[in-house]
Amino acid sequence: MADMFAPLxxxxxxxxxxxxxxxxxxxxILEAASKLLAEGVLKVVMVGNEAECKAAxxxxxxxxxxxxxxxxxxLRRFRRDGEHHGRAAQGQADR
Numbered sequence: 833m834a835d836m837f838a839p840l841x842x843x844x845x846x847x848x849x850x851x852x853x854x855x856x857x858x859x860x861i862l863e864a865a866s867k868l869l870a871e872g873v874l875k876v877v878m879v880g881n882e883a884e885c886k887a888a889x890x891x892x893x894x895x896x897x898x899x900x901x902x903x904x905x906x907l908r909r910f911r912r913d914g915e916h917h918g919r920a921a922q923g924q925a926d927r
Contacts, residue, residue: 841871841873844873844874845872845873848872848873848874848875849874849875850874850875850876850877851868851874851875851876851877852877852878852879853865853876853877853878853879854879854880855879855880856878856879856880856881856884856885856888856901857880857881857884857885857887857888858888859888859892859894861878862885862888862889862892862894862896863892863894865878865894865896865899866889866894866895866896869895869896869897869898869899870895875900876896876898876899876900877899877900877901877902878896878899878900878901878902879901879902879903879904880901880903880904881903881905882901882903885901886901
């Protein structure tokens with residue numbers, strides 16, 4: 833059975849694609865991410881609180897150190913701050 837997937841695995845390793853997991857602290861997701869990262873088959877992006885994702889991974893003994901973790905709350909703050917600074921630069925901060 834493993835031989836059946838060998839060409840696909842070789843193709844993915846040669847040109848890794850990215851997979852995004854939206855439930856970054858779920859043990860099932862962490863296990864899958866850990867396996868994919870260990871195989872070098874896909875680039876992994878996890879969405880969630882970085883500290884929570886890392887703590888859950890450590891609790892399950894999953895290595896996700898090569899994963900990119902995106903915290904949506906930080907993105908919201910970054911976007912809000914950027915919009916405020918953009919308006920301030922245009923003289924519209926108080927409007």
